[in-house]
Amino acid sequence: MSPTEVLIQQLLNGLTIGAYLALIALGYTMVYGIIELINFAHGDLFTFGFLISLSLFRLYGATGTLVGFELVWLFTTVLLLTMLLTGILNVVIDRIAYKPLRKAPRLAPLITAVGMSFALENIFANWYGSSQINYPDFFPRIDILREWFQMDTYILFTTQDLLLVGVTIPLMIGLRFFIQRTKLGKAMRASAQNANAAAIMGINVERVIMITFFIGGALAGAAGMIFGNFLHTGRYLMGFDAGLFAFTAAVFGGIGNITGAMLGGLIIGLIKAFSDQYLAAQWTRAVIFAILILVLVFRPQGLLGQGEAEKA
Amino acid sequence: MSSHMLELQNVHSFYGHIHALKGVSLHVDQGEIVTLIGSNGAGKSTTIRTISGLLHPRRGTVTLEGQSIAGLPAHQVAGLGVGQAPEGRWIFPKLTVLENLEMGAFSRKDTDGIADDLEYAFSLFPRLKERLNQQGGTLSGGEQQMLAIGRALMARPRLLLLDEPSMGLAPMLVELIFDTVASINRQGMTILLVEQNALMALQVAHRGYVLQTGEIVLGGDAKELQTNEQVRKAYLGEE
Numbered sequence: 001m002s003p004t005e006v007l008i009q010q011l012l013n014g015l016t017i018g019a020y021l022a023l024i025a026l027g028y029t030m031v032y033g034i035i036e037l038i039n040f041a042h043g044d045l046f047t048f049g050f051l052i053s054l055s056l057f058r059l060y061g062a063t064g065t066l067v068g069f070e071l072v073w074l075f076t077t078v079l080l081l082t083m084l085l086t087g088i089l090n091v092v093i094d095r096i097a098y099k100p101l102r103k104a105p106r107l108a109p110l111i112t113a114v115g116m117s118f119a120l121e122n123i124f125a126n127w128y129g130s131s132q133i134n135y136p137d138f139f140p141r142i143d144i145l146r147e148w149f150q151m152d153t154y155i156l157f158t159t160q161d162l163l164l165v166g167v168t169i170p171l172m173i174g175l176r177f178f179i180q181r182t183k184l185g186k187a188m189r190a191s192a193q194n195a196n197a198a199a200i201m202g203i204n205v206e207r208v209i210m211i212t213f214f215i216g217g218a219l220a221g222a223a224g225m226i227f228g229n230f231l232h233t234g235r236y237l238m239g240f241d242a243g244l245f246a247f248t249a250a251v252f253g254g255i256g257n258i259t260g261a262m263l264g265g266l267i268i269g270l271i272k273a274f275s276d277q278y279l280a281a282q283w284t285r286a287v288i289f290a291i292l293i294l295v296l297v298f299r300p301q302g303l304l305g306q307g308e309a310e311k312a
Numbered sequence: 313m314s315s316h317m318l319e320l321q322n323v324h325s326f327y328g329h330i331h332a333l334k335g336v337s338l339h340v341d342q343g344e345i346v347t348l349i350g351s352n353g354a355g356k357s358t359t360i361r362t363i364s365g366l367l368h369p370r371r372g373t374v375t376l377e378g379q380s381i382a383g384l385p386a387h388q389v390a391g392l393g394v395g396q397a398p399e400g401r402w403i404f405p406k407l408t409v410l411e412n413l414e415m416g417a418f419s420r421k422d423t424d425g426i427a428d429d430l431e432y433a434f435s436l437f438p439r440l441k442e443r444l445n446q447q448g449g450t451l452s453g454g455e456q457q458m459l460a461i462g463r464a465l466m467a468r469p470r471l472l473l474l475d476e477p478s479m480g481l482a483p484m485l486v487e488l489i490f491d492t493v494a495s496i497n498r499q500g501m502t503i504l505l506v507e508q509n510a511l512m513a514l515q516v517a518h519r520g521y522v523l524q525t526g527e528i529v530l531g532g533d534a535k536e537l538q539t540n541e542q543v544r545k546a547y548l549g550e551e
C-alpha cells in the first residue's frame with residue numbers, strides 16, 4: 001500500500017467510524033439539550049442494539065450471509081425492530097431512573113445514569129457472557145472497488161461500509177428534517193430552549209422528553225446493529241468506549257447542538273482512524289480523552305455551541 | 313356553578329416555605345379587562361403562574377368557566393384556552409419569529425383558523441411580519457413583547473393573561489401595547505392584565521384589584537380605583 005492509499009484508506013475509515021459515532025452522539029446531545037443530563041448509560045444502548053439485533057437474527061434462524069429478497073426484508077425488519085426496542089428501552093430507563101429525579105439537583109440523575117450504565121452492563125454480561133461475541137456476516141461483504149469497478153488498488157471499501165453510510169446518513173438527514181421542519185420537532189427545540197414557555201403553549205414537555213429518549217435510543221440501537229454488521233465483534237462493555245468517543249464528539253460539536261453532534265462524530269471518527277494508523281490503536285483512547293479535556297478547557301461550548309441560554 | 317370566566321377563591325400558593333399568595337380571591341368575567349396591580353414582590357406573577365398551572369396552589373380553588381383547573385399541568389390549562397404572555401416574555405430565542413408564533417398555535421388543528429390568526433397578529437404588529445425569519449433572541453425588547461402577545465393570541469385563547477407587557481419599553485411602545493390590549497379586548501378577548509404601570513392599566517381596564525404582599529387589599533371599578541386615595545398614593549405616585 002502506498003502512503004497515499006493509506007491516507008485515503010484512513011479517511012474512509014474515519015468517515016465510516018464517524019458516521020456511527022455521530023448516531024450515538026446525537027442521543028447524548030438531544031437528551032442534554034432538553035433535560036441537561038449527560039446520560040452516561042447512553043453508550044450501553046449501542047451495546048443493546050448490537051445484542052438485540054443479533055438475537056433477532058438468531059431468532060429468525062439466520063446464521064450466515066443473507067441474499068436477495070430475504071436480505072432486504074429481514075435486514076430492514078431487524079433494523080426497525082432494533083430501533084424500536086432500543087428506543088423503548090431508553091424511554092423505560094428514563095421513566096424509572098431519571099423522571100423521578102427531574103426536579104432534583106443535577107448531580108442526582110447524573111449519578112443515577114452512571115449506576116444505570118453499570119446495571120445494563122451487568123445485564124448484558126449475564127445475557128451474552130463476558131467474552132468476545134462474534135457477529136456473523138449477515139450482510140454480504142463485497143470489495144466494491146476491485147470487484148465492481150475492477151480497480152487495481154489496495155484501498156478497501158466494501159458493501160458493508162456502504163451499508164453503514166447508507167443507513168446512518170439517511171437517518172441523520174431524516175432527524176434533521178424532523179427537528180427543523182415538523183411541528184413536533186419544533187416543539188422539541190422549543191422545550192429545550194424554555195420548558196416553561198413550551199408548557200404554557202400547550203406543549204406536554206414530559207411527552208417531548210419521552211420522544212427525545214425514544215429517538216436517541218433508536219439511533220443508538222441502529223448504530224449498534226450496523227456496527228455489528230461492519231466490525232463483526234463486540235462485547236458487553238463495548239458501549240463504554242463507543243459512548244466515550246461519541247460523548248466527546250457531542251461535546252466537541254457543542255453539547256445540545258444537533259448539527260454539532262454530527263460534525264463532532266465525523267471529526268472524532270477521523271481522529272480515531274488517524275490515531276489508530278499513525279500512532280497506535282492503544283493510544284487512541286488517550287488521544288480522545290486529551291481532546292475532550294482540551295475542548296472542555298478551551299472551548300467548553302464546543303464548535304457550534306453558543307452558551308447556556310441558546311440550545312438545540 | 314360560577315358564571316365567571318375565571319375565578320380564584322381563597323388561593324394560597326407557596327415557593328417552598330415562602331407563602332406568596334395568602335388567600336387571593338378574584339374573578340374575571342367574559343369580555344372584561346381586569347387589571348391586577350401592586351408593587352414589586354406583591355405576588356402578581358405568582359397569581360398568573362397559579363392560574364396557568366406552572367405553580368399549583370396549596371389551598372383554594374381556581375375555576376375556568378366553572379371547571380376546576382387548580383392542579384392541572386400547565387400544558388392542559390393552555391389546552392383549555394388560557395393564553396399567556398409571561399413576565400420576561402419567554403421568547404424561544406433560537407426559533408424564528410414564525411416558529412415562535414407556530415408554537416403559540418401548538419394545540420390547534422384548524423389550519424385555516426391558524427392562518428387567519430397569523431394575519432391578525434401581523435395586523436396588530438406589522439413589525440413581526442418584517443422579522444418573520446429572524447431568530448426570536450435577536451429581536452429588540454419591544455419586538456419580543458409584540459411576539460409574546462402575538463404568540464399567546466395564536467392559541468385563540470378564551471382568556472388572555474398578560475404579565476407586565478409594558479415592562480422596560482419606551483413610552484411610545486407602552487402606548488402601542490396598551491392600545492393593542494384595548495383593541496384585542498374590543499374584538500371580544502377576556503384579559504387579565506398584570507401591571508406596575510397602574511395609571512395606564514386602570515385607564516384601559518374595566519375593573520381592577522390591588523395586591524399587597526400576597527393579599528388582595530382593594531378591588532373594584534377601574535374608574536373608582538383611579539380616584540381612590542390609597543391607590544393614588546401608593547401606585548400612581550401622588551402625595
Ligand SMILES: Nc1ncnc2c1ncn2[C@@H]1O[C@H](COP(=O)(O)OP(=O)(O)OP(=O)(O)O)[C@@H](O)[C@H]1O
Nearest residue numbers: 327330332350351352353354355356357358359508
Ligand atoms: N421562584 C421563586 N422562588 C422563591 N420565591 C419566589 C419565587 N418567585 C417569586 N418568589 C417570591 O414570591 C413573592 C411574589 O413574587 P412575584 O414574582 O409574584 O411578585 P410580583 O408581584 O410579580 O413582582 P414584580 O412586580 O417585581 O414582578 C416575592 O416575595 C418573591 O420573592
Ligand SMILES: [Mg+2]
Nearest residue numbers: 356357358399
Ligand atoms: Mg411579576
